Amino acid sequence: MGFVVTVGGNRVDCAADQTLLDACLRAGVWMPNSCNQGTCGTCKFRVLSGEVDHGASPLQTLTEEERAAGLALACQARPVTDLEMPSPGPSGRAVHPLRDLVATVLEVSDIARDTRRVTLGLAEPLAFEAGQYIELVVPGSGERRQYSLANTADEDKVLELHVKRVAGGVATDRWIFEGLAPGDRVEASGPLGDFHLPPAADDDGGPMVLVGGGTGLAPLVGLARTALRRHPERQLLLYHGVRGAADLYDLERFAELAERYPHFRFEPVLSEEPDAAYRRGFPTDAFLEDVPSARGWSGWLCGPPPMVQAGVKAFKRRRMAPRSIHRENFTPADALGDPDT
Structure with missing residues (x-):
């Protein structure tokens, strides 16, 4: 019916x-x-x-x-x-129909403390925008979990996910960190989410700041690479907030971006375990220290809700227009009574 x-x-x-x-x-x-x-x-x-x-x-x-x-x-x-x-109003962005997918696991690798990179191969390309996410079906449970894509839109047949382990998590502790291996078949659906750039024709190349907490870095990887390809001279600051140096990853990737794009800067920030090689504190405070005025900038936030809320306040404090602030909260599934992310 x-x-x-x-x-x-x-x-x-x-x-x-x-x-x-x-x-x-x-x-x-x-x-x-x-x-x-x-x-x-x-x-x-x-x-x-x-x-x-x-x-x-x-x-x-x-x-x-x-x-x-x-x-x-x-x-x-x-x-x-x-x-x-009623009509929700024009999105001003591309609409890619939601699809069911069957993917093959290509890689499962440890990249940081309790953090894994999972790459999935598709038989047919998936149309999406950088910054969107997919849902994975957890085998034998009926549960679904959301993971952001670290890809640019042209990387449409091999999808990259960054997964943080959660103790007792249905998808992480009991599946992805327990036994998921290359060659496994995975059911998924996507793309989902509105956390992505405006169309290229509407992108004026203005300065951007991106702040990610933990694996909230994942969608920012695709957003940053897309934004820099569009406008190689764009000023772009990317902050990654984690507990300690053991939680950092992909430092070589960002060093290569900094070599290629003269106005790109990557700033790791450690909140709990100090290390002389890195800044101490919270990424939103580092932004306030670095940028006296963000008028004309766009801001992108992805991570735990408290970090996102702090980022919104920091951006507004530096005079960023509210319409230019974009956010993606990583809400743990245990907020709904089931421990996972």
Whole structure:
């Protein structure tokens, strides 16, 4: 059984057991989306007519008052009747339809403390934008976990993921760090997320600052490389915040970027385990020390919510326009009662 969902004049067919976001993205109809776990509220919309089942929508993200007022989370809600939804507005960005994938594991390697690089080979290329992510299906559990792509859009047949181990995690401790090996087949879907650059035609080459916490560095790798290829003379600062030097990785990759692009700078920052070779503190504080004014800059933040919140405040303090601040929270799955990331 299925229902017809009208989104700003676009017809989308949605199965009864399918979320509205999944149906829209598979149909190539853009809707804002980020965490896809119901925790961020990015995909909140108003039901103009019809009814939905709110599913597992958390009350802290979608209150009873909001539900009564006709609001819903597209990543959690499923239709129980035909629906009409307003247009979410033009995204101004490319829309790549959501696809199911079967990938082959090419590499699983330790790159830092409790951190692994996983590369996946695809039989057919996946169209995506640098900064987006995919979902992996955890075998035997029915669980799905989100991992950002460290790729540029032209690296569309070998996908690179950075995975941080979480004690007891369904996907990490019990799978990726337990026995995942080259040659294994992995089910996935993607691309997802709105954390990506504007189209090249709208990119004026203005200065950028990117701040990543832990494996929040992953999408910033693709964003930075894409931005520098578009405008090789662009000023671009990339900060990586971690606990200690054992958590740093890909230093050679960033050294090579610095050699190739004269106005690119990579700044590792250690918060808990000092090392004379690196700066001490938090990456957002390092940004405040380095940049007296960020007027005309764009800012990109990816990592734990407290770091992202601190970054937003730091960017605004340096007069960055709010519309130029982009963020991606890495929300652990244990926020929903299941320990993993």
